[in-house]
Amino acid sequence: MTRVGVVVFPGSNCEYDAQSAVDALGAEAQFVWHSTTSLEGFDAVILPGGFAHGDYLRPGALARFSPVMNAVRDFASKGGPVLGICNGFQVLTEAGLLPGALQKNRGLTFLCQPTTLIVTSTSSVLTRAAQLGQELVIPINHFSGSYTCDDETLRQLNDEGRVVLRYRDNPNGSKDDVAGVANEAGNVVGLMPHPERAMSTLLGSADGRVLLEGFLEVGARALR
């Protein structure tokens, strides 16, 4: 069975949502405390949402120095699939594993609402099972979700197909409507929306499934 490490920082609060989503898709999630120094034995890693280290200084700024981040870096450099959701995305940018930064929302309000995303690249571990141009309804839940980077970086991300998800109706002022980006190899992905909270039509949307299914399949391949 695919084993997924869900990294838990002091202040994380979406680890159970992530675990529940992973379980629902037939894989096994195990919490990994932030002081852990190895991710040996895991097939995929998720950095969940929340407020790691209280979001003091900047979201992700202190989490980046947690011991587990060296293990995440190692895991990613070996090609292991890594997914940062919301605060996890902020941590990955602060750690330099993904380009750019997340700023306060344009309207300076906390946003908690469904958003429509457009799949703009399928060459990442998260979007590989989705269709190019497919629209997905996935909720956001953040105060600092406005993606920014310099123009040169944005051009490079666009050219290399690394902007994997865009907002149809930009809710937070993200540059070029960016909702999710991938690293160069496509095995590290971060996004502000919460696919793990879009697992059931009864609760509003099941559109997160196609993303997480694709992600877990990569982990399953590592087993073979």
Added chain:
Amino acid sequence: MNHSVVVEVTLRPGIADPEGATIERALPALGFAGVANVRAGKLFRLDVEAASAEEALEKARALAERLLSNPVIEDAHVRLRSS
């Protein structure tokens, strides 16, 4: 010897500053006319142990770039705090 150092962290030119813009928009309503280019930032005060003021500033600059600021969107400026 302890040197009192101030680190100012501000958003880089060209990076959107919704906080600064909101403050700027509020000013005319309060009767403050003629105030433009408001940029919000952070200020840190530190006591740095170092042999000289230059060394203290160098240390502060290094930690400001590594931790207190995010070089992707922010600039850090260090100075000695006049007592």
